[in-house]
Amino acid sequence: DAKTTQPTSMDCAEGRAANLPCNHSTISGNEYVYWYRQIHSQGPQYIIHGLKNNETNEMASLIITEDRKSSTLILPHATLRDTAVYYCITGSGGSNYKLTFGKGTLLTVNP
Amino acid sequence: DTGVSQDPRHKITKRGQNVTFRCDPISEHNRLYWYRQTLGQGPEFLTYFQNEAQLEKSRLLSDRFSAERPKGSFSTLEIQRTEQGDSAMYLCASSWEGGEKLFFGSGTQLSVL
Numbered sequence: 001d002a003k004t005t006q007p008t009s010m011d012c013a014e015g016r017a018a019n020l021p022c023n024h025s026t027i028s029g030n031e032y033v034y035w036y037r038q039i040h041s042q043g044p045q046y047i048i049h050g051l052k053n054n055e056t057n058e059m060a061s062l063i064i065t066e067d068r069k070s071s072t073l074i075l076p077h078a079t080l081r082d083t084a085v086y087y088c089i090t091g092s093g094g095s096n097y098k099l100t101f102g103k104g105t106l107l108t109v110n111p
Numbered sequence: 112d113t114g115v116s117q118d119p120r121h122k123i124t125k126r127g128q129n130v131t132f133r134c135d136p137i138s139e140h141n142r143l144y145w146y147r148q149t150l151g152q153g154p155e156f157l158t159y160f161q162n163e164a165q166l167e168k169s170r171l172l173s174d175r176f177s178a179e180r181p182k183g184s185f186s187t188l189e190i191q192r193t194e195q196g197d198s199a200m201y202l203c204a205s206s207w208e209g210g211e212k213l214f215f216g217s218g219t220q221l222s223v224l
Contacts, residue, residue: 043215101153
């Protein structure tokens, strides 16, 4: 079973920030938080990952709470092409091949 | 970087037939993974290779499933005596050893009639 909890769906207006929450209350000290997304009819795409500190890349920002029990993925300026299922996954860096995907959050960006 | 390539994109077969899928990973990646995804669910891990060695298989991979990666390059996933329950998207991914990112292909959609 997935070790994370995410809302089933969310909506966001185009051009606004999309904030996707994830609860991972059982995360262990050496586990990372990974985010992937899957656009319809495509394979999952890596977005970002982090351990303790907040992370930012060209796609998104990842905010991890101090107790590491939850995190938020932020898409700063959502576009229609960001409509996808977003998966939050926890795992140890060395065993990242065994990514345990849950059902994710379907983000719909509306014009 | 041409990405992970999977062939075919779609496969329709009759129950009881054998099918084989091919995955070409990103050339410099030495790890290759297979996942399966059914409708409405996230992908599930099936197996992974490091170079030509198959290092782990999920219990989801029944005896009818076999995967190979000769010479540590492309990989094939064969399903023998297909069943309707095998209908799913079969996803391949690759990465560097110890790399934090998995790069996925677009998958092969299998429909067993």
